[in-house]
Structures are given as structure tokens and as C-alpha cells.
Amino acid sequence: MSDPIVVLGAGPAGLTAAYLLARRGAPVVVLEADEVVGGIARTEVRDGYRFDLGGHRFFTKSAEVGRLWDEVLGEEMLLRPRRSRIRWNGRFLDYPLRPADVARKLGPVELTRAVASYLAAQARPRGREETFEQWVCNRFGRRLFELFFRAYTEKVWGVPCAEIRAEWAAQRIRGLSLATAARHALLGERGGQVKSLIGEFRYPRLGPGQMWEAMAAAVAAAGGEVRLGARVDRLRLAGGGVAAVRAGGEEIACAAVVSSLPVGTVARAARPAPGPEVLAAARGLRHRDFLTVALVLDGPPPFPDTWIYIHDPQVRVGRIQNFLAWSPWMVPEPGRSCVGLEYFCFRGDELWSMGDEDLVDLAAGELGRLGLGDPRRVAAGHVVRVPRAYPIYDAGYAERLATLRGWLDTVPNLVQVGRNGLHRYNNSDHSMLTAMRAVENLLDGAAHDVWAVNADSAYHEEGGREEPPYRDAPAAALAEA
Template identity: 55%
Template sequence: MPATPETIPPASSDGQPTVVVIGAGPAGLTAAYELARRGISCTVLEADSVVGGISRTAERDGWRFDIGGHRFFTKVQRVEDLWHEILSDDEFLVRPRMSRIYYDGKYFDYPLRAGNALRNLGVVEAIRCVASYLWARLRPPKDQTNYEGWLVARFGWRLYRTFFKTYTEKVWGVPVSSMPADWAAQRIKNLSLFNAILNALLPRRNQKEITSLIEEFQYPKYGPGMMWERCRDLVEAAGTKVVMNTRVTRIEHDRGRAVAVVAESDGVSTRYPADHVISSMPFSSLLTAMDPPVPTEVRRAADDLRFRDFLTVALVVPEEAGFPDNWIYIHSPEVKVGRIQNFGAWSPYLVKDGRTCLGLEYFVFEGDETWTAPDEQLVEMAKRELQQLGLVDASSVEAGYVVRMPKAYPMYDETYRANVETLRRWLEQHAPNVHPVGRNGMHKYNNQDHSMLTAMLTVENIVDGAHHDIWAVNVEEEYHEERSSSGPARGGTGRDAPVIPRSAFADDHPVNRVPS
């Protein structure tokens, strides 16, 4: 028989609720910070050795890597205020936003600027693209419920194939034609070729009336992980315990309430009593950790939730081999890399004098051939692709590092909504004091600021007796980086992800395998 877990006394006392927070990413640490603000110490359990989740700053040999790229931009004032409580103003840099699309050996502005795009395409191809656009306006696709039809109607077939198809399929691993139009509407809903041409003719400014046209953002000088490392230090100073390298194995519940969280570290199990559990661990894992176990149909729904995973190959190159962009989208179909960051363009504090570091991002499924390849093989592939794209000669690469990030993006297939609702309903009935927050915690494609807001509202629900519906955070049409010039920004921010049919994958594809 396994040894009985040691029971840890509550972190809080004096009649305050005992709260266990699962996960030390943006949502979990924001919850701990908000509790500490109210004088409540809690226990934070983190399975990894680094805080920040996907918003961490990975470090190798003095090089710092932003996993995924994190622009600090929000329309939620309380999130903005919290960022500046945790870090001082002089610890933020104001960075210019610059992103381009790399296709056929040329760089195209992103968001698309018609003048730049048409010049790069050349006169003949530009005429063909405009003709294709006009034809699509006259004879739009009959089915615009999918991403492909929606885009073709607004850009024409030729621009769609050049600027949207390849990259989107790299990110999600499925044909664009199987994805719904509401994803496109979230990401580029105000942008068409007409709007792009209009934008090209207008003087440059810090445009916020067309989606994605913010031109500046804040950035912590040592990367996003700096925010969460500091937050950890602050909550620990206030009496909260942040326990690293500790994996949650069970959530004990009894008579309609969770009563304790059991976690394992170095083979030793520890039991943490709890009046409330705030969880940013994957929603599916949360339900399968319940003890006694959830019913079969709930377990089946949990097992049916899937994720898209992600890895970065960081290559050290001479500074002059870098580029001014934060990142470049790689639309070239002959390479696997989807996006390349220049960490030196994010912050000079991430790199070393005379050198920069390029982060080649690969969108994968955990367990596939790219994910499981040895680091040395991945570094060689990245060097080869960098040279193949004509960006940097492979011989100029001085060092390479690989950072894997499992469960980076919740997959929205045709059953996910029903599965999430099944899990929510069971929790509400059998463990209402367990509170999912954040991207993975809610299986919801949240930005960092959305994740923080769900944690803030959850703490208000627990401590202040509020009745916020945290599932309503991010349910709106407005895209995250769009701000209307006609009025004040709304309180939430908008982001969604495509609903991807499970049938788009082969039967033996990782997304269709039930996890062991």
C-alpha cells in the first residue's frame, strides 16, 4: 500500500479560508497575489521548476527566450494596473510592434499593407491578385461558414493562398477548409483588401481602429517571466508558499465539496487541506484527478479534450544576422517552421553584446516525430531551414537550444464545447469550491490578460461573495489588439480559436488518441 500522505497545516489562519492554488502561471500567481492583497496566505503547487507557464522566460547559458512571444497590451485597466504594481515603470520597455510575413523570398508587412504587398508580388501577380479579389467580390464562395470561404470572399483566392493558408495549417495541423469562419472574424474581422488599400494610403500612426494595428506595446526588460518571478517573490514575502516540482495527483472531495489536494514531489505525497481550490492545471487533468473518481461519462469528456503543443529552437547568431521584427511569420510551405522570433528585437536584455538569438517556432502534437526528436536533430533542422529560407547561413549559428511547451493551445474541435460543459456541470454539482481559471484551466484560448482577469474575479467570488461569471470573460466579438477610436474600450478583451473537426485528423493522429 502507498504511504499515507503527510498533511500540511493550512497556510492561512485567523478564520480566513484555506486556499490551494494549482499552477504558478499568470492565472495561478495572480490569484495568489489577489489573495495576499486581502491578507490571505495560500499554497501554490507548481509541477514545473519554472514559474510563468507559457509566459515564462526560459534561460539557457545566460540567453533568455520568450516562449511564444508576449506583447504586454491590454484593454483591461485593472490588469494594466497590476502589471505596474508588480514591476516598476522603469522595468518596462516600450517596444515598436513589427511583424512581417516571409513568402517566396520576400517580406510582406503584417497587417497587410496593400502598397507593400502589391510591390512585392510584382506587376503581373499583383494584377492577378486584384482580379482574383474582384472576381471573389462578384462571385463570392457560396459557403463562407469556414475559414477558407470567409477569407477568399475578402481577399480572393490568390492572396488567400499566399498570406493565410500555409501558416494557419502549420499552426493547427488541419486543412483551412475544415476550420470555422468565426476564427477569421476574430483575428482579422475589419481587414479586407479594400481596407488594406485604404490603410496603405493613410499616414502611419498608432492605428487602433483596424484589427491588429497597435504599433507599440510594453515589455518587461528581462521577458515575461520577469513579471511572474517577481510576483512569486511578492506573494512568498506575504506568507504564501510556492511549492515547485510538485505534481497534483488527487483532489479529494466529500459531500459536495473539495476538501484537500494531494501532490507528489520526489516520490513523496503531501496532503494540503483546502476550503477552496483555484486550478489552472489542464481542465481535463483536474477532473481525472478527482477522488472519488468522476462518473464514466465525465471521464470520457475529460479524455476527449485535446491540445496543440509547441516547441522553440533558439539559435545564437551574430547581431547583424537578426532583423528588426519581433517575429516573422513563415508562409513558405517547403519548411516546417511557422514563425521566427528575434529575441533581441523584444529586448536587448534577452541577448548578449554582438549577438542575438532567433527562436524558430514549431507547432506540433506531443508525441509526434518532431516533438520526440533529439535536441541535436532539431537544432540541425532549424539551422538547415534558416539557411533554406535565405535568412542566415547555417555556418553562422554559434549555439542552439530547444524548449518544449506541452499543452500550449487548447484545441477547439466539434466536441470540445459539449465536453467542457459536461466538466463544468459536474464541478458545479459536486465540487463548487473548485474554481478553474486561465487558458488550460478552463480549456479556453485566453490571452495572458484574460487569464489574469479570470483569477481576479474568482478571488472576488471566494472572498467578497461576488457572483462573477468567469466563463463570460473573453466572450465578445472585439479582437484583443483592436481598439475602437470612436469610444472607450470595453472591460473585456476578445480572442477565440478555431473549432476544428476531429474528422480533419487521421484516426491514428495524436489528437485522436485517448491519453494514457
């Protein structure tokens, strides 16, 4: 092979592909738009303080992913206890929920109301179940819906629960942490352990970015190249495949491309351009965005948890991380701590467009209002905006994806991998697995269907299509980078 395999994006998926390719002696060039590696799973470093964009637990059911983590970081991988709570209605509930704790915090009046509303829903379920709200009310009662489901779900997705599809609830609530936990708390434990209730997790000593930095270094040591600040803006197609990729004004000839770029971005960068229906599908795939405000605090962490879910609708923050609890090495100065406030938003909306200082003020003020830290303890604040944090599954996304896949089938040496690469709402381990299968296809002539890879089992079961939470994604989600 004379021309290299070009990998687009240096997040978990891209770097896993590059690492495996380089380890097997294949010439590889990674093109990354950012100045750091790790993508959404990177670790930011500001004044020596390290923080994730949203706390990144390392857990996987895949033995081969676990082995790769060990191979890359060895003893640098810590095993951390999880401690998390829900801040709800001015109180803290243990999370995973414990029935006695919930009963005590709800109080006898609220508990009686919740049970009565649950029994009423069981006795008289409503016929129509088109929305998330109807689905949850039918199974848990309106009171529990109002108490535990509405506020957080609306913060995450940015639309009223009455606009979220019932099918999404049906699919996610079986595994969704809060909902399952709420049901367990009230009705007793039935069935197995839920993914997000896992009591401990692995975590690189210096944050998740350490994993991807080590992989990038290994790629370079094996003779590959990781080019930062190299935004890909063209894929030149010729002879039935990608002939070259352009980044930073330079064209790089390639034998094949492993791409973790959003699948729509790739279609729009291709020349000759795909047909209008493919471009329309590319434009139509949408994302929910996200931002983190990291606050450096004088004094010890204001709470012991690794993170706290914030249900209270009076504040906009959705989750708060305590980075010292993730790893003691995240905070460089003794006598200080660092918390990360996570806000779900759309690019261009009011939150996203606020100035950094205003966001730091907002976060400090909300920390104070929640009783989770005195704003006067804030020594510094850092803002990181994360475009395309969550692929949106709206009513039309599956059809759009099918159209894009139809086009990708005509470009056999271009393989999409990863989260936005496949428009799949999934974790790093899944992103890595798709890259592993893609490399086997390229080097071993294997015929894995990368789109069918699933982190829970090797492949999706037949008919296991993921359901969309949105009926129609809000127009704001159309904003382009």
C-alpha cells in the same frame, strides 16, 4: 480560515490569484509541477540567454491588469516598438501590410491575378461556405487565399484549410491580423485599429518570466508559499467540495482551490471520480502543441524585426523571434544575438519526437534557407517543447466544456481560471482577469461568472460564443502528457 486556499499552477493566472490572496492576508499555497514559474508565459534561461517560448507582448485593454503590471514591476516594464514582417514567397512584406509595399512586392502580374480573382469571387460567390477555404475564397478570391491565407493557417492548426470550419474564419478574420491587414492593404482601411497591429507593446526588461518571478516573490514575502516541482495528481472531494489536494505524494488540506490546470486534468484527478460522461468530456478536450528552438548566433541579429511570420510552405518554421529586439537584456554577451524559431506541432508527431540536436540542425538549416542567418553563425541551440499551448475548439468542444462545467458546479469551492483552465484561447491579460474575478468571489462573496470574463470587455456579450476552427481535431491531438 485555518486551511489555506490552494492555487494550482504558477502561470499568469495562478500567480495573479496567489498574489491577490496573499496581499489581502489569506493563507495561500501554490502548487506548480514545473521547476520555474510562469507557465507558457515563462522566460527560459540557458547559459545566461533569456528567451520566451513564443514572444510575449504585454498589451491589454484592461486598466486593472495594466495597473497590476505597474505595481509588480514598475519601471522594469519597457515600452518596445514593434517591427514585424511577413516572409512570403521568398520576399518580405511589411507587416502590418501597406498597400504600396504589397503592390510592389506582388508585381504587376500577380497583382492583376489577385484583383481578377477577387472580382470573380465578388461576381460569382460559391453557394456553400462550410470551410475556412470556401469562406476566404468567397470574400478575397482564390488567388489571395493561396497567397496569404493557406500556408500559415495550415502551419498553425495542422490540418488543411478545407477541414477548418467556416464559422471560425467568420469569427477570427474580423480581428485576425493577417487577414484584416491583407484586406486593408488591398481594399483600403475600414473600421478601427486591430489588436495585433498595435505598433508598440510593453515588455519586462528580463522577459515575461520576470513578471511572474516578482509575483511569486511577493507571495512568499506576504507569507504565502509557492511550491515548485509539485505536480498535482489528486483532488480529494468530501463534504460537498475539495477537502485536500495531493502533490508530490503529500496531501494538503484546503479551504478552497483556484485551479489553472487544464479543466480535463482536474476532472480526471478528482476522487471520488466524476461520472463516465464527465470523464469522457475531459478526455475529449484537445490541444495543439508547440516547440521553440532558440539559436545563439555569433554576431549581430540577422534582421532588425522583433519577429517575422514565415509563410513559405517550403520550411516548417512558423515564426522567428529576435530576442535582442524584444529587450537588450535578453542577450548577455556583446557581439552575439539570439533568435527563436517556433514550430506548431502535436505531441508525439515527427517534429515533437525529433532529438534536440536534430531540431537545432533543422532550425539552423531553415534559417539559412530563408536567408535569415548563416547556419555557420550558430554557436549554441536550445529546444523547449510546450505541451498544450493552444486549446483546440473542435466541433464537440463546447458540449464537452458544458458537461465539465456541470460537474464543476457540484464542487463549489473549486474555481477554474486561466487559459487551459477554461479551455479558452486567450492571452495573459485575460488569464489574469479571470483570476482577479475568482479572488473577489472567494474573499468578497462576489458572484462573478468567471467563464464569461473577456479581456476586450468585462464580460462576453450574449451569444458571443467562440467558434471552433476544427471540424474534427486530428487524432494526434489526443496524445496525453
